[in-house]
Amino acid sequence: MKWFDNTALTIVIIGAVNWLLVGIFRFDLVAFLFGNLTWLSRIIYALVGLCGLYLISMYGRIQSMES
Template structure:
């Protein structure tokens, strides 16, 4: 379970960095690398979103420790 948490946390961090780049510089790194709304970039956006939803459960695990 710890490996999954680290993998998904990494995806969330990548998403946060991408949003920071969009906010500060209007530069979408995912679209730059994989194409603007190509099937691959859409998969990456979806995985980052699902990772963020999953990481909400980290609050419950942190609080229970």
């Protein structure tokens, strides 16, 4: 399961960098590479969101490791 955590974290970091570019430069890298709201870009946005939701579970796992 550790590989899945690492993969999800990598995808979320890539998504965070995309949001940084949007916030600072108004440049959406996903839309630039894959088109503005094409089916492929929507899949990428959904994948980033799902990985972010999955990583919420890390809070519980981190606290259980500290105990």
